[in-house]
Amino acid sequence: xxxxxxxxxxxxxxSLPGVRESVSRARSEVREWFGExxxxxxxxxxxxxxxVTNAIVHSNADAGDLIRLTVxxxxxxxxxxxxxxGSTFSGPHVRKEANAEDGRGLLIVREISLxxxxxxxxxxxxxxxxxxxxxxxxxxxxxxxxxxxx
Numbered sequence: 001x002x003x004x005x006x007x008x009x010x011x012x013x014x015s016l017p018g019v020r021e022s023v024s025r026a027r028s029e030v031r032e033w034f035g036e037x038x039x040x041x042x043x044x045x046x047x048x049x050x051x052v053t054n055a056i057v058h059s060n061a062d063a064g065d066l067i068r069l070t071v072x073x074x075x076x077x078x079x080x081x082x083x084x085x086g087s088t089f090s091g092p093h094v095r096k097e098a099n100a101e102d103g104r105g106l107l108i109v110r111e112i113s114l115x116x117x118x119x120x121x122x123x124x125x126x127x128x129x130x131x132x133x134x135x136x137x138x139x140x141x142x143x144x145x146x147x148x149x150x
Contacts, residue, residue, distance in 0.1 A: 008074035015068050016052070018061030018085070026052040026069050033071060039136045040078055043112045044071070047080050047131050050105035054129065055084035073135055077114065081130040086120065 012033035016022035030048045034041050048069065055067045061084055068083040109116050109131050116131035 008072035008079060011071040011073055011078075013068070013070045015066040017063055018056050018059075018065040018067055019063050020053075020056060022056060022067060023049055023052050029069070030071060040133055043133050044078055044080065047109050047112060047133060048082075050109050051080060051082040051129055051131065054105045055082045059084035059087050059127075061085050076135050078133045078135050079130060080133065081128050083128045084126055086125070086127045 012029060014026070014029050016025060026048050027045050030045050031041065034044060038044070048071070052067060052069060055061060059065075059067075061067060065085050068081075070079075070081045070083075072079045072081075106116070106129075113131035113133050116129070119128045119130070121127055
């Protein structure tokens with residue numbers, strides 16, 4: 001009998017320049033790695049977009065710095081990690097201002113993922129912001145009422 005491996009499967013890894021155009025490239029890379037038919041593609045692309053955007057906007061990244069995107073899958077979960085240069089001014093956090101016009105990226109990540117967090121690597125060594133997303137939707141609750149059309 002073959003043992004189940006807890007080792008995550010690497011879907012893809014890419015280094016992107018610390019510029020806004022990298023967000024679009026990150027979304028494209030993820031779509032290529034998973035394909036449009038993957039059941040979690042929309043959530044994975046959305047979380048990737050928000051994490052890469054945060055890394056570029058809220059870290060000390062500039063065009064000469066690299067943002068590293070790594071996407072893995074293990075035991076029914078997809079892990080998204082974005083490594084950036086970090087910031088000397090603040091760390092990633094969910095905004096509490098209900099009427100803010102921007103800055104909702106980590107709120108979105110928190111809502112669509114099972115867990116998220118930050119690993120600081122030390123002064124000048126950057127940080128990694130990560131999240132875990134279910135690889136497939138939960139089966140429908142059989143006790144839930146059927147939708148009514150008409």
